[in-house]
Amino acid sequence: MNTKFTYSFIGLTVILLLCFFANISLGSVSIPLDDVFGSVFGLSDNYIIQNYRLPKALTAILVGSGLGISGLLMQTLFKNPLAGPFVLGISSGASLGVALVILGSGLFGGAFAVALVSKWSIVIAASLGSFLVLLAVLLVSSKVRDTMAILIIGLMFGSITAAVVSVLSYFSSAEQLQQYIFWGFGSLGNLAWSELLIFFCIYLIGILLTTFSIKALNTLLLGENYAKSLGLNIKQSRLIIILATSLLAGTITAFAGPIAFIGLAIPHMTRQIFNTSNHKILLPAVFLFGAIVMLICDSIAQIPTSDYTLPINAITSLIGAPVVVWLLVRQRKMVF
Amino acid sequence: MTEHKPHIILKTNNLSIGYKSKTSTSVIADHINIELKQGELIGLVGANGIGKSTLLRTLTTIQQSLAGQVHLNGRSLDSYSALDLAKTMSLVLTEQLMSKNLSVFELVALGRQPYTNWVGNLSEEDINIIDRSIELTNITDLKHRKCFELSDGQLQKVMIARALAQDTNLIILDEPTTHLDMYHKAYILKLLQKLAKDTNKTILFSSHEIDLAIQLCDTMVVMTKDQVISDAPCNLITKGVFDTLFPKDLIGFDEKTGSFRVKK
Numbered sequence: 016m017n018t019k020f021t022y023s024f025i026g027l028t029v030i031l032l033l034c035f036f037a038n039i040s041l042g043s044v045s046i047p048l049d050d051v052f053g054s055v056f057g058l059s060d061n062y063i064i065q066n067y068r069l070p071k072a073l074t075a076i077l078v079g080s081g082l083g084i085s086g087l088l089m090q091t092l093f094k095n096p097l098a099g100p101f102v103l104g105i106s107s108g109a110s111l112g113v114a115l116v117i118l119g120s121g122l123f124g125g126a127f128a129v130a131l132v133s134k135w136s137i138v139i140a141a142s143l144g145s146f147l148v149l150l151a152v153l154l155v156s157s158k159v160r161d162t163m164a165i166l167i168i169g170l171m172f173g174s175i176t177a178a179v180v181s182v183l184s185y186f187s188s189a190e191q192l193q194q195y196i197f198w199g200f201g202s203l204g205n206l207a208w209s210e211l212l213i214f215f216c217i218y219l220i221g222i223l224l225t226t227f228s229i230k231a232l233n234t235l236l237l238g239e240n241y242a243k244s245l246g247l248n249i250k251q252s253r254l255i256i257i258l259a260t261s262l263l264a265g266t267i268t269a270f271a272g273p274i275a276f277i278g279l280a281i282p283h284m285t286r287q288i289f290n291t292s293n294h295k296i297l298l299p300a301v302f303l304f305g306a307i308v309m310l311i312c313d314s315i316a317q318i319p320t321s322d323y324t325l326p327i328n329a330i331t332s333l334i335g336a337p338v339v340v341w342l343l344v345r346q347r348k349m350v351f
Numbered sequence: 352m353t354e355h356k357p358h359i360i361l362k363t364n365n366l367s368i369g370y371k372s373k374t375s376t377s378v379i380a381d382h383i384n385i386e387l388k389q390g391e392l393i394g395l396v397g398a399n400g401i402g403k404s405t406l407l408r409t410l411t412t413i414q415q416s417l418a419g420q421v422h423l424n425g426r427s428l429d430s431y432s433a434l435d436l437a438k439t440m441s442l443v444l445t446e447q448l449m450s451k452n453l454s455v456f457e458l459v460a461l462g463r464q465p466y467t468n469w470v471g472n473l474s475e476e477d478i479n480i481i482d483r484s485i486e487l488t489n490i491t492d493l494k495h496r497k498c499f500e501l502s503d504g505q506l507q508k509v510m511i512a513r514a515l516a517q518d519t520n521l522i523i524l525d526e527p528t529t530h531l532d533m534y535h536k537a538y539i540l541k542l543l544q545k546l547a548k549d550t551n552k553t554i555l556f557s558s559h560e561i562d563l564a565i566q567l568c569d570t571m572v573v574m575t576k577d578q579v580i581s582d583a584p585c586n587l588i589t590k591g592v593f594d595t596l597f598p599k600d601l602i603g604f605d606e607k608t609g610s611f612r613v614k615k
Contacts, residue, residue: 226470244441246438291453
């Protein structure tokens with residue numbers, strides 16, 4: 016029974032490695048594969064690879080897998096196939112933070128504004144925004160007994176922040192709006208090694224918390240009352256799951272922007288292909304699928320051998336949505 | 352009489368059930384004194400809205416009691432941790448499963464959760480218990496099917512197998528026979544009777560199948576507006592308790608056949 020999955024996992028890992036090296040090799044300047052291998056394993060020096068392509072490919076892996084996993088966590092916790100990593104309002108919080116920095120800088124005016132809108136200030140604003148929303152959600156979820164209420168409250172947070180962003184946009188200049196919209200496109204290629212390290216550490220905490228929730232997630236498949244009758248501490252598990260999601264989705268949004276679609280679609284893709292709801296299988300599978308899809312999307316967004324880079328956020332939906340539709344139509348049945 | 356006294360699994364002491372909010376308390380039933388003995392099949396019957404589900408929800412700690420005590424294996428129910436309780440009492444509820452995309456084996460295996468390690472790996476002993484539960488409920492041929500492929504009757508058997516795998520003294524089922532045809536209603540209740548005998552577990556279920564319950568149960572708990580009374584079905588018939596279950600304008604209890612008849 017499990018050998019079937021073992022082969023799938025080996026296959027996916029091989030595909031992941033292929034995508035990883037292809038992603039590094041492709042771009043505005045094509046780099047031959049032997050040069051890619053040499054640089055990745057530290058045998059030779061290639062400035063583009065070491066300072067640009069390699070961090071970008073690693074970021075893609077972290078972003079894709081992290082978003083996929085947090086989407087899976089939310090779909091199981093909220094028993095809702097429409098849930099994604101951002102249902103709790105985490106990306107809205109980040110958006111608000113960034114909007115306040117970019118759009119709000121006009122209110123402070125002049126030289127101060129220029130100093131304010133640096134890359135780090137955007138990362139910090141996004142982290143702070145998502146962290147504050149996370150705090151509010153955690154506070155609410157420790158008070159509210161009904162899990163569905165948390166979902167609604169998350170959506171409400173999202174509406175409030177979207178409204179504030181609208182008001183800010185109304186008072187902003189075209190230049191500021193453009194800058195804000197560019198952040199919203201998402202970007203994988205902006206991280207230096209030091210930033211990547213911070214990203215990775217927080218990501219790792221999120222993944223660890225998720226691993227400790229596997230049993231709880233499987234128990235939750237029965238529904239909350241059954242889960243409770245099996246000795247599961249619902250409130251505690253819920254808190255850990257929300258915390259893991261927030262850490263993953265929050266840092267990803269802070270460093271790479273609000274990347275849509277992956278978090279919603281990858282869990283569905285994985286369930287359709289693996290045809291199981293067992294999280295012991297699903298979690299590693301979602302990790303691999305998320306990373307692969309993100310690497311492919313990024314390779315396409317770079318438009319090999321051209322100088323253009325398309326918004327990654329558009330590519331994920333353009334490529335991913337038809338795949339999910341095709342999978343659902345082919346199976347004629349949604350697996351959830 | 353120095354007859355061997357069977358072990359009492361669950362005992363309530365002047366239990367009062369209902370709903371409490373900040374401003375008001377609505378009592379649904381009070382002065383409930385029942386005893387559930389080891390190895391017995393106990394049917395809980397009563398009209399719609401009389402509080403069967405509330406009683407079961409209270410006994411299973413999904414809902415708080417208003418007053419009185421519940422003792423499980425001689426210990427107050429409140430003193431149980433969630434995990435201890437999971438090893439003593441298992442449930443079959445009316446609520447839909449959130450995901451039916453699990454195989455029958457996987458679903459029954461979830462019954463072992465209170466005993467497995469942090470990631471939920473099954474030991475050899477766990478697998479033996481799961482296989483035995485699957486055999487006892489006659490679903491061996493369904494073992495590798497997905498739950499969404501099953502009929503209501505099959506799924507109910509799987510849920511009972513899951514409760515068995517949890518290996519508890521007491522199994523509580525909330526209306527296990529709803530949505531089932533006449534044959535499967537009888538089948539499920541007969542299965543519960545056999546399980547109580549073979550495994551020496553105490554099985555409490557609520558049901559509207561009073562006729563079947565009278566024939567199969569060791570003890571019945573009857574909830575009426577005025578009282579909650581529990582006794583062997585024969586004694587309850589002699590006492591005329593079933594006649595007080597429903598308003599008398601439409602149906603009446605026929606003591607000779609042990610069933611309800613529509614009044615002409």
